[in-house]
Structure formats: C-alpha cells, structure tokens
Amino acid sequence: MRLPAAGSLAVWCVAWELIGRAGLSTIVPPFSRVVTSGLAALATEKFAGAVLVSLRAFALGMALALLAGIPAGVLMARVRGAGRVLGVWVNVFVSAPVSALVPILMAVIGIGEPTVVVTVVLFAVFVIALDTEVGVRQADRSLVEMARAFGARPHQVYTKVLVWSALPEILAGVRLGAIRGVKGVVIGQLLVAIIGVGELFELYSKHFLMEEFWALVIVVFLFAFAVSEAIAALERRVEYYARAR
Amino acid sequence: MTPEAAVEVRGVGKTWETGVEALRDVTVALPRGRLTTLLGPSGCGKTTLLKIIGGLVRPTAGEVRVAGRTVEGPGPERAFVFQDFALLPWATVLRNVAFGLELRGVPREAREAIARGRIAEVGLAGFEASYPHQLSGGMRQRVGLARALAVEADIILMDEPFSSVDEQTRRQFQEDLLVLLRDRGKTVIFVTHSIEEAVYLSDRVVLLSPRPGSVARVLHPAIERERRSADEIRRDKNYLDAVDEIWQILKQYVR
Numbered sequence: 001m002r003l004p005a006a007g008s009l010a011v012w013c014v015a016w017e018l019i020g021r022a023g024l025s026t027i028v029p030p031f032s033r034v035v036t037s038g039l040a041a042l043a044t045e046k047f048a049g050a051v052l053v054s055l056r057a058f059a060l061g062m063a064l065a066l067l068a069g070i071p072a073g074v075l076m077a078r079v080r081g082a083g084r085v086l087g088v089w090v091n092v093f094v095s096a097p098v099s100a101l102v103p104i105l106m107a108v109i110g111i112g113e114p115t116v117v118v119t120v121v122l123f124a125v126f127v128i129a130l131d132t133e134v135g136v137r138q139a140d141r142s143l144v145e146m147a148r149a150f151g152a153r154p155h156q157v158y159t160k161v162l163v164w165s166a167l168p169e170i171l172a173g174v175r176l177g178a179i180r181g182v183k184g185v186v187i188g189q190l191l192v193a194i195i196g197v198g199e200l201f202e203l204y205s206k207h208f209l210m211e212e213f214w215a216l217v218i219v220v221f222l223f224a225f226a227v228s229e230a231i232a233a234l235e236r237r238v239e240y241y242a243r244a245r
Numbered sequence: 246m247t248p249e250a251a252v253e254v255r256g257v258g259k260t261w262e263t264g265v266e267a268l269r270d271v272t273v274a275l276p277r278g279r280l281t282t283l284l285g286p287s288g289c290g291k292t293t294l295l296k297i298i299g300g301l302v303r304p305t306a307g308e309v310r311v312a313g314r315t316v317e318g319p320g321p322e323r324a325f326v327f328q329d330f331a332l333l334p335w336a337t338v339l340r341n342v343a344f345g346l347e348l349r350g351v352p353r354e355a356r357e358a359i360a361r362g363r364i365a366e367v368g369l370a371g372f373e374a375s376y377p378h379q380l381s382g383g384m385r386q387r388v389g390l391a392r393a394l395a396v397e398a399d400i401i402l403m404d405e406p407f408s409s410v411d412e413q414t415r416r417q418f419q420e421d422l423l424v425l426l427r428d429r430g431k432t433v434i435f436v437t438h439s440i441e442e443a444v445y446l447s448d449r450v451v452l453l454s455p456r457p458g459s460v461a462r463v464l465h466p467a468i469e470r471e472r473r474s475a476d477e478i479r480r481d482k483n484y485l486d487a488v489d490e491i492w493q494i495l496k497q498y499v500r
Binding site: 140142143145146147148149150151152153156160161164165167238 | 320
C-alpha cells in the first residue's frame with residue numbers, strides 16, 4: 001500500500017504519540033506535548049536569540065563558502081596546475097570528517113561565533129568547489145568556441161558561457177553544501193556549546209527538558225529540509241537546459 | 246577576370262600535438278562576394294581549414310590573410326555558423342541571435358532591434374521568446390545563421406551547417422540561404438561533404454584531398470541561378486557535369 005508523504009508523516013506522529021503515552025522511556029515524551037512545549041519555547045526570547053545567532057552564522061558561513069568554493073571550482077577546471085594542487089585537498093576534505101577539526105579551530109580562533117562560521121565554511125566549501133569543477137569541465141566546448149568566434153574576451157567566456165553552462169552542477173553543489181552547512185552550524189555550536197542552537201541543545205539535554213529538546217530537533221530538521229527544497233526548486237528551473245546541453 | 250580575394254590562404258599546414266598532420270601546404274584564394282565550398286572526404290581537414298580561417302585554430306605553417314592582414318584570431322569581419330548550432334541553451338532565440346552584439350557591448354535595445362530583423366529574415370518571426378530546445382534542428386540552425394548575420398560580418402564561415410538536419414529541411418534551407426545571401430555581397434566559405442550541396446550552392450568548389458589535406462582541384466560550376474527554381478538548377482547540364490566531375494575525383498579517395 002502506498003501512502004502519500006503527508007499520510008506517512010501522520011502515521012509516524014501517531015506512533016510517536018502512542019509510544020510517548022505508554023511511558024516506555026523518559027526520553028520520548030508524547031508528540032502532542034513536544035508540540036505544545038515546543039511552541040511555548042519558540043516564543044521565548046532565548047529561543048529567538050539562539051535561532052538568530054545560528055542563522056547569522058549559517059548565512060555568513062555559506063556566503064563565504066560560495067565566494068571561495070565557486071571560484072576555486074572554476075579555477076580547478078580551467079587551470080591545469082590549480083586542478084592538480086587544489087584537487088587533492090578538495091577531494092580529501094570533501095570526504096573527511098571535518099567535525100574532528102572543530103576542537104582545533106576552537107583552540108586557534110577561540111570559543112565564539114567565528115569558530116562556528118569557519119566550521120560552516122569547512123563543511124560546505126569543498127562540495128561546492130567539487131561540483132563547480134565538474135560543471136565547468138562538462139561545459140560544452142563548442143559554446144566556448146562559439147563565444148570566441150564572436151569575439152568574446154576571456155572574462156566574457158567565463159561570465160557569459162562557462163558559469164551559466166555549469167549552473168545546474170553549481171546549484172547541486174550549493175544544495176549539498178547548504179545541507180552540510182546546517183550540520184556545521186549545529187556541530188560547531190554543540191562543540192563550542194555556549195552560543196546559539198548548540199547552547200539550547202546543551203541546556204535542554206542537561207536539564208532533561210525532552211519536550212523542548214525534541215521540538216528544537218524538529219525545528220532544525222525542518223530548516224535543513226526547507227533550505228534544501230528551496231535550492232532544489234531553483235535547480236528545477238534550470239533543469240530544462242541541463243538536459244538540453 | 247579573377248575577382249578580388251577576400252581571404253587568402255598561403256601555404257597553410259596544421260600538425261596537431263598528437264603528431265597527426267591534418268593539412269599540408271594549402272594555398273587558395275577565396276573571392277570576395279562569392280560562395281566558396283570546401284569539399285572533401287571525411288577527415289580531410291576541411292573543418293580545420295575553416296577554423297584556421299576563422300582564427301579559432303592556429304596553423305603550424307603558412308598564414309591566412311583577410312583584407313590584407315594576417316589572421317591572429319577571430320575578428321569582427323568574420324562570423325561563424327557551427328555544425329552543432331552552438332546555441333546557448335539558457336537563452337532565448339532573441340538573446341542567442343543578439344549574442345555577438347552583446348559581446349561587443351551593443352546596448353540591449355539596439356542589439357535586440359537588429360536581432361528581431363534577422364530573426365524575421367531567416368523565417369523565425371514569432372519564435373523570439375522560444376528556447377533552443379523547443380525548436381527543431383532546422384530552426385536551430387536558422388538561429389545560428391541569424392546570429393552570424395546580426396554581427397554584419399563581411400565573411401561568413403559555415404561549418405557543415407546542414408549536416409544535422411533532415412533532407413527536406415536541408416533543401417529548403419539551401420534555397421533560403423541563396424535568397425538571403427543574394428544582393429548582400431557577403432563572402433561565404435562553406436564546408437560540406439555533400440557534392441550536390443557544394444555544386445548547388447557555390448560559385449567555386451575547392452576540392453581537398455584526404456589527410457593531410459591539400460587543394461586537389463578548384464572548380465567553377467557555371468550555373469545560371471537567376472530566376473530559376475531549385476529543380477531547374479538541379480537539372481541544369483552544368484550542375485550535373487560538375488557533380489559528376491567532382492565524383493570522379495572523389496571516387497579515388499573513397500576506400
């Protein structure tokens with residue numbers, strides 16, 4: 001039997017509610033209570049402040065990751081030396097568990113927002129660079145030749161052809177980067193533990209506020225999902241030519 | 246009397262980095278205001294020669310002179326029509342046709358006005374807002390032709406422009422091309438592997454030998470095209486003789 005997505009979610013919520021009411025575990029409060037205390041917690045200043053701090057770190061980190069990742073990817077695709085030198089590191093870091101570096105970042109940069117921003121950058125930048133490189137490499141060579149034939153100057157080949165041609169891959173990289181970026185914010189703040197959503201997580205779990213804890217988990221999950229879907233919607237807008245290339 | 250040459254190819258040779266010699270000592274003058282085809286078997290380097298004339302590929306020997314100056318790269322007096330159309334898939338027909346002007350920094354209104362005119366001339370009025378993937382192969386190549394006409398180049402270089410369109414479209418397109426080029430005084434250099442297409446379209450056929458390509462023969466099919474239908478031209482004695490003459494030469498190269 002196939003259930004539509006909303007139906008499937010409803011079934012899960014009901015199951016959660018039942019398990020919670022059965023009192024099997026103190027870690028799992030009933031879903032309805034998670035929602036009510038979640039809504040109450042959402043309204044508090046502390047929660048709003050934490051979300052704001054986290055969003056700012058995410059936005060800043062993503063902006064830096066885009067500014068560094070896309071040019072790096074283009075460079076890796078177009079300049080042979082850069083491809084060799086950067087390629088190794090990007091490939092190592094894209095698969096490395098970057099969270100292991102956060103304690104070192106804390107030691108170097110200090111315990112605070114900059115560390116979280118750098119964590120977001122480290123989580124997001126490599127996949128963006130890698131996908132950009134793939135996109136630019138796959139760019140139709142005859143389009144580049146056409147642009148040259150019609151007198152394009154070197155920078156115009158990039159701004160008018162290569163970047164557009166690679167846009168579907170770049171957006172895919174940005175989407176994956178953003179998903180990783182959300183992880184970066186949470187992990188960074190959890191390890192730093194005194195700011196933003198990480199502080200809340202720490203607070204709730206330490207004081208065993210399971211209803212608020214789960215409410216926060218749901219909010220963070222929904223945020224990551226919403227960001228990913230928003231970029232996926234952009235991707236669908238360029239899909240028509242990704243196929244036509 | 247020989248007409249003045251728009252393009253002079255002098256001793257051009259091309260050896261690729263892989264060691265393959267594509268062209269050897271090609272010397273030919275291409276007359277101004279005429280349509281010249283470069284014809285030859287597959288792999289004879291005719292597209293390479295066209296790209297050298299276009300400034301997209303550098304020769305390893307000799308030089309190409311356009312209007313008395315050595316070609317160092319692409320230039321505004323030469324426009325290209327590509328075999329695979331090379332249209333920007335993310336841009337509308339209008340923007341694609343105006344692309345050459347966009348690269349030159351012509352303001353949007355001016356370049357779009359010119360582009361609309363060319364789009365109408367190639368028979369695509371009403372498709373300005375369409376995207377390339379919404380058009381048939383023949384229509385896409387009309388966009389490619391309109392783009393080349395929009396930059397007002399004296400010389401139009403066409404690389405097997407009709408090879409990816411079906412036969413009916415191809416014939417219609419050939420007729421339209423002759424109409425479009427008549428009275429414009431453009432110098433057209435046209436690469437094809439079709440003997441019929443070469444003879445039907447051109448004032449002069451440059452026949453290239455197999456790799457390494459060099460000029461095997463230059464023919465001047467003297468076909469009267471004024472006020473005659475395509476079918477009449479295709480039954481013309483000179484047309485048939487030229488086709489046969491070229492076939493006799495090419496036949497030796499096939500196999």
